[in-house]
Amino acid sequence: xxxxxxxxSKDVRVAIHTDYKECNKCFHFWEESxxxxxxxxxxxxxxxxxNAWNVxxxxxxxxxxxxxxxYSQTDDDxxxxxxxxxxxxxxxxxxxxxxxxxxxxx
Ligand SMILES: [Zn+2]
Numbered sequence: 001x002x003x004x005x006x007x008x009s010k011d012v013r014v015a016i017h018t019d020y021k022e023c024n025k026c027f028h029f030w031e032e033s034x035x036x037x038x039x040x041x042x043x044x045x046x047x048x049x050x051n052a053w054n055v056x057x058x059x060x061x062x063x064x065x066x067x068x069x070x071y072s073q074t075d076d077d078x079x080x081x082x083x084x085x086x087x088x089x090x091x092x093x094x095x096x097x098x099x100x101x102x103x104x105x106x
Pocket of ligand 1: 004026
């Protein structure tokens with residue numbers, strides 16, 4: 001359990017929807033890196049069986065999918081390529097945003 005760096009009170013809480021801690025006694029507000037939190041490492045891979053890009057957690061051997069971004073395919077090769085790479089851009093965006101996402105270790 002953490003304590004307030006100002007008044008050493010143990011009556012602290014995490015400010016809602018933030019990574020900040022808040023003291024219930026003196027109302028000090030500070031940022032504390034939680035050692036139980038870590039970054040999620042992800043990468044984008046193409047699905048082996050479907051027209052889809054998968055964002056996977058690399059730490060779990062790529063088994064755990066964070067997101068799946070499917071795309072359509074038609075008889076038009078130009079359109080197919082556009083749709084495939086539009087889906088890839090979305091997948092890369094999701095993967096990159098996971099770099100700053102902190103998850104609790106289980
Ligand atoms: Zn305090």
